[in-house]
Amino acid sequence: GIQVEQSPPDLILQEGANSTLRCNFSDSVNNLQWFHQNPWGQLINLFYIPSGTKQNGRLSATTVATERYSLLYISSSQTTDSGVYFCAVAGNTDKLIFGTGTRLQVFP
């Protein structure tokens, strides 16, 4: 099956800093999503981005499908950005395969 690797595993930032999270996947995909999991366990949709570039406020994402990676950019980080960020992909079937996540802590 498809393998998904996320880096870095942990990230500690001061408020206002920028960061880049990376997701590598081992095969072609039909779906790629980025999620933020809050402390209560809720997965919040950030981007549905099997290819191309999207922006939403301080967050943006780029997926280069031919090179099998995706990047999530967080600019001017805030304490509310803290949590775990997951990348998930789906190949020929609809099931999402998740990476192990990047745990982000933003301090004031």
Place this chain on the structure above:
Amino acid sequence: DTGVSQDPRHKITKRGQNVTFRCDPISEHNRLYWYRQTLGQGPEFLTYFQNEAQLEKSRLLSDRFSAERPKGSFSTLEIQRTEQGDSAMYLCASSPGPPNNEQFFGPGTRLTVL
């Protein structure tokens, strides 16, 4: 649009008991998915439905687990004879179906087996 809902949010049970969880997808979403997440890991796929048809089941879904979506709307996930290893967060998601496969998740049901 009210989002995906799950009930109960928390369940504590004793080993050997049966439990049932419910998921209500976003209305008009044809596809419904179940995932399981253990501490420190990403969610793992269990099974999914297209309307009332169960299209795929993971090897993680042992014969103690059964899922149904009888009328193509809400779904139930039952675990029989629970074991301590079943303790996890059970997540439900829904999507409109092709060509839009974006999945939206519910808040989850946290199961603790004593």
